[in-house]
Amino acid sequence: MSDALFKALADPTRREVLKRLQRGPATAGELAEEFPQAKATLSHHFNVLKAAGLVRSERRGQHVVYSLNTSVFEDLARMMADLFKPERKNK
Amino acid sequence: MSDALFKALADPTRREVLKRLQRGPATAGELAEEFPQAKATLSHHFNVLKAAGLVRSERRGQHVVYSLNTSVFEDLARMMADLFKPERKNK
DNA sequence: TAGATGATTAGATTAGTATCTAAATATACG
DNA sequence: CGTATATTTAGATACTAATCTAATCATCTA
Secondary structure, three states, X not given: OHHHHHHHHHOHHHHHHHHHHHXXXXXXXXXXXXXXXXXXXXXXXXHHHHHOOOEEEEEEXXXXXXXXXXXXXXXXXXXXXXXXXXXXXXX | OHHHHHHXXXXXXXXXXXXXXXXXXXXXXXXXXXXXXXXHHHHHHXXXXXXXXXXXXXXXXXXXXXXXOOOHHHHHHHHHHHHHOOOOOOO
């Protein structure tokens, strides 16, 4: 569970994708154009991000729109805090 | 820089080591006993954690004492926030 | 329905990481 | 100094992850 999240964040390209999505949703193609890797490679990264719950995807005709799932940030913050401040009960 | 940090957190064993160190410093041997892996393997993990600035080490005679470097938590929190909230200036 | 476009999946290759055992280094102490 | 104990480093292996090209799937439109 948290494993998928940390693993997803471990790759710099995926972190860049997240930062790009801060500026708003984008299609797979638009995202792929902003990175040097092949489309297929980016598609793989999208899958990882999705599995970690960091992004959502929605098909719009031929396009697939990816957007940031900000609600995971809460979980992430909790996990981070948990790594350093155990005394805090997980309410 | 941040890459080393995220990579260090990507491994579940290393996250467990961090959680163990929340309860206070421990020697390499003490830590190694709490994990199924070989001592050498744990030593490798310590190096990764150290390189990421997550732990400190100090030699005490024959022993090497590892402790959590809580000051990195600030950086970590900032990086996390940065991934999701770009509008915040990095003051 | 056929062709074009957008996206994902399959299969293979390469690079990186976790792990082990064995050897090396560091320190203490008799 | 020589041995015991604690830890790290070297070298090898297995596993995982990133990447590519080619093929497949999905949708639109003429």
